Amino acid sequence: MFRGGYTGRILRIDLDRSRSYEMDYSDDLRKQYLGGRGVAAYLYYQHMPSSFDPLNPSNTIFFMTGPLTGMPVLASTKMQLATRSPDTGHYLCSNASGDFGPHLKFAGYDGVILEGKASSPTSILISDNGVEFQDASDLWGTKTREVEKYFKEGLRGKKSGVMSIGPAAERGVRVACIQVDGRSFGRGGAGAVMASKNVKALVACGTGKVDIANAEALKDIVNEARKSVRESKHLHTTHGTAQYTEVINELGCYPTRNFQTAVFQGIETISSVYMKENYFVRNTACYRCPVGCGKVCEVKEGPFKGAQSDPEYETIGAFGGQCGVSDFGAIIAANQICDEQGIDTMTTGTLIAFAMECFERGLISKKETDGLDLRFGNGEAMVEMVHRLATRDGLGDLLAGGFSQIKKKRPELEYYMMHVKGLAFAHYEPRAFYGMGLAYGTSSRGACHNVGGWTIRDELLTKTHDRFATKGKGRLVQTLQDNRAYVDSLGICTVVRGALGFTDTPTGKVLEYVTGYDFNPELMTIGNRICTLERLILNREGITRKDDLLPRRIMEEPLPEGMAKGKVISPEMYEEMLDEYYQVRGWDENGVPRKETLSALGLQDEDIFAPTSSSII
Numbered sequence: 001m002f003r004g005g006y007t008g009r010i011l012r013i014d015l016d017r018s019r020s021y022e023m024d025y026s027d028d029l030r031k032q033y034l035g036g037r038g039v040a041a042y043l044y045y046q047h048m049p050s051s052f053d054p055l056n057p058s059n060t061i062f063f064m065t066g067p068l069t070g071m072p073v074l075a076s077t078k079m080q081l082a083t084r085s086p087d088t089g090h091y092l093c094s095n096a097s098g099d100f101g102p103h104l105k106f107a108g109y110d111g112v113i114l115e116g117k118a119s120s121p122t123s124i125l126i127s128d129n130g131v132e133f134q135d136a137s138d139l140w141g142t143k144t145r146e147v148e149k150y151f152k153e154g155l156r157g158k159k160s161g162v163m164s165i166g167p168a169a170e171r172g173v174r175v176a177c178i179q180v181d182g183r184s185f186g187r188g189g190a191g192a193v194m195a196s197k198n199v200k201a202l203v204a205c206g207t208g209k210v211d212i213a214n215a216e217a218l219k220d221i222v223n224e225a226r227k228s229v230r231e232s233k234h235l236h237t238t239h240g241t242a243q244y245t246e247v248i249n250e251l252g253c254y255p256t257r258n259f260q261t262a263v264f265q266g267i268e269t270i271s272s273v274y275m276k277e278n279y280f281v282r283n284t285a286c287y288r289c290p291v292g293c294g295k296v297c298e299v300k301e302g303p304f305k306g307a308q309s310d311p312e313y314e315t316i317g318a319f320g321g322q323c324g325v326s327d328f329g330a331i332i333a334a335n336q337i338c339d340e341q342g343i344d345t346m347t348t349g350t351l352i353a354f355a356m357e358c359f360e361r362g363l364i365s366k367k368e369t370d371g372l373d374l375r376f377g378n379g380e381a382m383v384e385m386v387h388r389l390a391t392r393d394g395l396g397d398l399l400a401g402g403f404s405q406i407k408k409k410r411p412e413l414e415y416y417m418m419h420v421k422g423l424a425f426a427h428y429e430p431r432a433f434y435g436m437g438l439a440y441g442t443s444s445r446g447a448c449h450n451v452g453g454w455t456i457r458d459e460l461l462t463k464t465h466d467r468f469a470t471k472g473k474g475r476l477v478q479t480l481q482d483n484r485a486y487v488d489s490l491g492i493c494t495v496v497r498g499a500l501g502f503t504d505t506p507t508g509k510v511l512e513y514v515t516g517y518d519f520n521p522e523l524m525t526i527g528n529r530i531c532t533l534e535r536l537i538l539n540r541e542g543i544t545r546k547d548d549l550l551p552r553r554i555m556e557e558p559l560p561e562g563m564a565k566g567k568v569i570s571p572e573m574y575e576e577m578l579d580e581y582y583q584v585r586g587w588d589e590n591g592v593p594r595k596e597t598l599s600a601l602g603l604q605d606e607d608i609f610a611p612t613s614s615s616i617i
Helices: 027-033 036-047 100-106 144-154 190-196 215-232 234-250 272-278 313-319 328-341 345-360 379-391 395-399 402-409 411-416 434-442 456-461 473-487 510-515 520-540 552-556 571-585 595-600
Strands: 009-014 019-024 060-065 079-084 091-096 111-115 122-127 130-135 161-164 178-180 183-185 199-204 280-284 294-298
Touching: 027 036, 027 520, 036 060, 036 079, 036 091, 036 111, 036 473, 036 520, 060 100, 060 190, 079 100, 079 190, 091 520, 100 161, 100 199, 111 199, 144 161, 144 199, 144 328, 178 190, 215 234, 215 510, 234 272, 234 294, 234 313, 234 456, 272 280, 272 294, 272 328, 294 328, 313 328, 313 345, 328 345, 328 379, 345 379, 345 395, 345 402, 345 411, 379 395, 395 402, 402 411, 411 552, 434 456, 434 473, 434 571, 473 520, 473 571, 520 571, 520 595
Parallel strands: 009 111, 122 199
Antiparallel strands: 009 019, 060 079, 060 111, 079 091, 091 183, 122 130, 161 178, 161 199, 178 183, 280 294
16 A cells, blocks of 8 residues: 555564564554554554553553654654653653654664563664664763763764653653653653663664655655745744744733733843844754754853753743743753753743742742742742752652642642643643633643644634634634644654645645655544544543643633733633534543544444553564
């Protein structure tokens, strides 16, 4: 069926026995789920038990590339993972850029399944020659940047991709991420899962070729798409995702001081323009990316002099507006600690903002902070708390568990926890555009603006939807989610998807020229199938309508200022949107997919409902 884009093999790594096996990757599975996120979700559903501690060795990480990963296509850098999240306690999907996915494919594999637990710290090298297990005892405790440098230098210039965890993951920090060549599988704590398996790093350095069905035709269409991207994404090239900082604040949608308001008065010194003029060093780009949206910045003076990192919109929002910090140097320093220690910037910033509000309200004492004046706007205190979270020092130990663990230990603080299903909010204020509230509530991994649906374009930028309306938001969010689900399964960055024709009405020829199969008529159905399968996973793990609700603050406290002043998503308004969403999805009133919906999507087959186990084969 397929004449390119796939290797047809998945690598299973059995850490208990230090052995590896090759698994077949059927045409039917690829046709139904495409690759990436879709296939990772399928494997998760088939092989993971419904309940267990995510840091138990029985947890498994499924890494999957898509048919476009590594191909001569724009930004063909992406790969996906699925695992049980230590942060939320349920299903997690996450994507990362970097070079690992392409070079895994060049080594002959479309994916890697990591299961069991190594007896001692281990690194795994995947090359044309197979799999090599290496002792990583000397690397345990090493920062991610140093680990990447160690392997890159050891390979003596050979092209490779490196996935690694930092010291925070080794300490069991539940919001720890996996760094991938300077990018990351950021949200949900996948780094802590990898650490629980005693795996410090995975390195891919394949040099093989992957077939392309029609290379000449592909080259022509990619060249045209490249021109389009360079013209339409010039702001991404000059200012990166930070370009949205000023716009979102002006529209009254910028989360500030733990979502107490949505306008940040210190925006001038954390804006993309200020960043570019005062801290910018150079651009960075992912594999085959013509955009180069990464913005490496360095602090040149002050208490954080010498700090260097590449903060994106979400990171700036987490450590800027959320923490009330207007010192961009503190944001760069906080981001650097997160990258080196291996923790998610988005969740970390929101956790600290939560702690700051509790401190100011007297709910967290100065004794608990060991004398740290943890008030909004205190950049030095914020950076120190990032370090304490990463090292599980004092109050940092509480925060390192994420909202799900904090809720168990300090239930009296729940009102101030801004999350859905345990995952901290992204940095967009849902009371200022209601579709984002529904996206947060229905996202399969928790309060996520990507998996949940990036309604910013429709509600704020193009204004094709009234941002304060409730009607029609169920259909909007469902469409955006299905589109994102199939794009996450392709292996490309979402920034270039439009230029390649991967919209909610797919028209491009790229996928056909790579694989030899015209997926276009099926792509949105594949996205729907993936989202519905993820809902089946969540249902099996106990997630229903009760878990799709927003925090009380969003439903009870009107915004105090800005363009959305006085706005709130009342329970009645949210229930109306949620009812519409369930109806559009074909789910019942409790958020469970109906039998006829499963049948229409081909999810009624016996293999989907087969008993699960923790073993892959």
